Amino acid sequence: MSPKDTTREDAAVAAADKEHTNRHSANALESAADGETAAETGENDAVASARQRLERFKALQARAKTAAERNLKETAAESQRLATDPSLMSSLSRKHAFASHNLLKADTEAAGEDFERKRAWDWTVEESEKWDRRMEKKQRHRDDVAFQDYTQDARKVYKRQMREIQPNLEAYEKDKMAAIEKAAANGDLEIVETNDGEMIAVDKSGTFYSTADTIGFTDNKPDRAAVDRLVADLRKAEEVRLKKRKDRRGEEDADVTYINEKNKQFNQKLARFYNKYTTEIRDSFERGTMI
Template structure:
């Protein structure tokens, strides 16, 4: 049996001695491994973590947070203001609607009647108190009025009584006079400046034409004498036909005529409605026949309505 082979082992204590026995020249001559290769080899085994991002400064972060908070506060304040505005608008609308409903529910005639009754009751109560004290009511009440106010009041009362007495029909001449006065009131105040201007222009034109002479009387008064009657109108004058009114005067006249026509038509409709005539077709020849037709219509119109409509359309055979 062959002998077993022996292992060649080096003692652990000799390794550092051999390393120490190495020539220092060889160590200096051997090139050292660059650091890049070492790091590359190490990185392949254990990869290094990614580099951290540079942190922002603390001052910029604080300012951004404060601006965002300020913007949020501003939006919240605007929202609160809009809420308050909407609430006030709704409250105001509710108040106006309530006031409008109360105004529509209140009868103006009833309110006027209540005010009149209250004034009459106050007057009677004051009169009773003054007479109870043994004083003159009219004399005491007159202390609150001046002489001018009292005279205006008496004039107003006399005019009111005269108007009340004049409302009834007396004769056609009086009615025409009242209509004429009413038209004068509606016409408005005259334009005196324009009248004076047109008068002076007419005088100058007549004087330039030689038809008007200025004569001085014995007392020194200056008067104008019209030779042929073109300036001062007489029974034979025709100069008024050459006058042309302005557009405003013509429009006022047309409006007055239209208003009179509308009033006449309104009175006619009221008169016809009062007599039972609705303004439709005339189907009667006298008042008796009219009453008879009305009686027939009252009883039979609901049965003959379709027949009459067919006759009017022309579809009845």
């Protein structure tokens, strides 16, 4: 091989080595760029995840703060409600109204004016008549409290039960329409339209409307709620009867602290006013611990 050929071969090998080196460098640069891109992507994902967790944590903190404030307000309101006696508030309200009434009456009379006339200026005729009817009804009820006879007592019980009754008008209308449709289908009832356009039912056979001899009401089956109300009323009446019997028995078994009926009434009047002050003293006497 001539020296010229050797030189040419060495140049080719050097060129190949240089090309290989350049390709390796390019691959290394490309790998480094890919690594940097992946690192940046991972860093961005971590930052976004941390931001989401921080926002969620702040939302939970705000919710916990709101719940704590609401619980604190409800606790304060409950404590105030328990500390306030409703009967005491009602008593103070009545006393305030009574004192205001007396003060206005005294000022009006001192000025030489008619108090009832001046007070009537604040009310309309309808309100005044409504108030008079209410006072009259209240007076009748007050006079009707004491026992007079068993007929009067039965009337009071009946009126109380009528006030407490709760009719189901929807069920009544439904049963009424069902009865009318059934009677019309059987031919016992005829629906006639008047000249005014009003629909009326005509009883053709005379069996639709109830009479003294009608027993169709025996087929009625009350619902469970009505039966429960009846049972509750009977149970309440029985409890009242037993309580009255127990009270009478307690009076018979109690200590005799009177010499006649008038003295008994006087002792009962004293007990109403002073029992709340002398209960502890009497209990101490009974236990034998009174000094």
